[in-house]
Amino acid sequence: MKKVLLGLFGLVFVALSVWLGYYFYKKANTDPVVYKTEAPFTTDIVKKTVATGSIVPRREVQIKSQVSGIVEELYVEAGQRVKKGQLLAKIRIVPNIVSVNNAESSVQTARINYEEAKREFERYQQLYEQKVIAEQEYRKYKADFDLKREAIQSAENNLQLVREGASKRSGQSSNLVYSTIDGMLLDVPVKVGTSIIERNNFNEGTTIAAVADMGSLVFEGKIDESEVGKLKENMDLLLTIGAIEGRVFNAKLEYIAPKGVEEEGSIKFPVRAKVMLDDKDFIRAGYSANADIVLDKREKVLAIKESMLKFDKEKSYVEVETAPQVFEKRQVITGLSDGINIEVISGLKKTEKLKVPDANLAQNM
Template sequence: MKSKKLLTYIAIAAVLLIILLVVGKSQGWFGNEGLVKVAVEKGAERNIVEIITANGKIQPETEVSISPDVSGEIVELMVKEGDEVKKGQYLLKIKPEAYIMARNRAEASLNNARARQKQAESQLEFASLDYKRKSQLYEQNAISEAEFEQSLTNYNTALAEKEAAEFSVQSALATLNEAEESLDKTSIFAPMAGTISRLEVELGERVVGTSMMSGTPLLSIADLNVMEVEVEVNENDIVRVSHGDTALIEVDAYPDTRFLGVVSEIPVSANTTGVTTDQVTNFNVKIRLVPDSYKDKITERNPYPLRPGMSATTDIQTNRKSGVYSIPIQAVTTRVDTTGTVQEREEMRTGQVSSDGSVSSTSELRPAEQTPEEPIVVVFTVSEGKAHLKKVETGIQDNTYIEITEGLDPADEVVVAPYSAISRQLKDGMSVEVVSEENLYSGDKKD
């Protein structure tokens, strides 16, 4: 009896164990500990806009910095920062007394030169008459040759002195004009209509004119009705940027708004910072803001919502395609094809390798070329519980998706997560367990 009961218990335990194994296997409680868990997704047709993101500052498209031509003390200051000015409007005055005295000295010098000119003209007239008279007397042998030659010398000397006096008058006149111009430059007028964007001096401050060095910056006038963003674009991206490209602009002061812009200027030369291996090469690209995109921000109290110096982030749209086959961008990685598996598949697909493994006559690759060491662009697909490495050709991309132009079929299930597995762990032919992306990351949180 006891042996029969024991057999019965063993049979029941065996059945329960089998049931537990079946259920546990189906639920993934055990048996899959060594498998890499991955999430998959099929490619789909999407609209992709390729963008280049760059940061920069807002600035007026037209801004004029004014420095004085003459030095001195500011005795009148008629504007303050933020004032609207018209072209030709009087802005400030530099103390003119020294320049008035210089003008008066130049005027006196001119009068003196003109007086000497008249004196030289009188002397020339006297010398000319004396020369004519002495010439007649010399022809009549009434005077000696020495007297005649002396009158000729006196005439030539008087003529030269008259010419010198004329040049002195011209020089004095130029000095007077220069002094008057310097005096006029003590008054500063607006060269354009706009807003005083920067005022860098105060009443009573001494400034240095540009005739001596670079000059003291006085103020800047800007047209705040036309604004632009100057951004730094990396040298690897600049070749994709073109004049007229659309840009979406986010300004830190308006976090919930995106403004519209157009690429207006692409420089020829780069802006290089740093030295040797640490240097960074960027190009300063200018993007004109479309006024209609921010006109709703203009109010009576805030007529210029976008101000110089505001920080901005731009997304420059360099390319756009509609209805292209694409997959999530994190599914694409690079690998070195050391096994030659991918290359063999490619050669079989293109007819370079026959199905029995022999190379056709059209293939004349050298051994070094049959196993390339350069990275290739690949994705991993999953079928029958195994990962398969596939070489792909890519097109444009945005921040989320990338176009696949060759290498995948619409029915392929592509591994899209986790990225650590895609970039490092997965190998061609490796067994994997497919789970939903939600369960994949929820499992990581529990761990």
């Protein structure tokens, strides 16, 4: 039994010796850790926040009809450029029976009054010519006759307006729809045969066309309440439009809402910026866009990657290479950061090399 125990002990001792020998052999032949290094560089640092929104015309007008009826003719289509006063559509009026009856009754009454005034005037005119009555009395009947003649013309014009939407006296037609501004037709939401309602104090009326000045566009977006305190008017914006790849448009912040709105559980503040366009640029209304709002900027400054920075209490430092793979801690004073790169104000030279601090960036050579 004693021999068996000694044999087992010997086997364990041999196995342990072999394992330790292999371990120390591998350790002796393992390459030393060589850390990557990077040098400071010169770049521009831009600190910014992002607002989401869309591109819209500064001035967009909804053209509506002055009368109710049916669209009889359309002379334009969406995408066309129009001038102020250009004819857009013609409306066929569907007369209101009650209004027509009232207008016809007014015409009949005006005619009766006119005929009566005409007879009286002719009679007193003869008396005046015979010098039977004074001129003052004659003029009274002449004035009444003139008023009655004017009343019948007014009643007839009103009847024509009710029936056709046009007046003989003015030469204008209320059933013709004209553009009120120069611009581009963004939308013509009606078609020939569409029934429309006139604009009045009780309803907005049917939109015949939407016209906008596409030469003056603005970005309208919203920004989170945590960032709005950093904004001020005339800040620069960089617009990225999803539908236009490879282009960044400049803009100027011109409005920050004094009151926020609740959206998806957070408070956001509407903002507006003027889009700076070249004459050759054309952007369609309604494009979604993201605006990078430049909060601060440094041009051509010495910088390092922010991930290389370490902190000891309230002080920041980096590890500078003093000899091959020999590093020392050095305190640095930093400035503006964009979240990736950070400005170095003092403590480093461009020719020096820094240890990449992340262990994942070390490699075995």
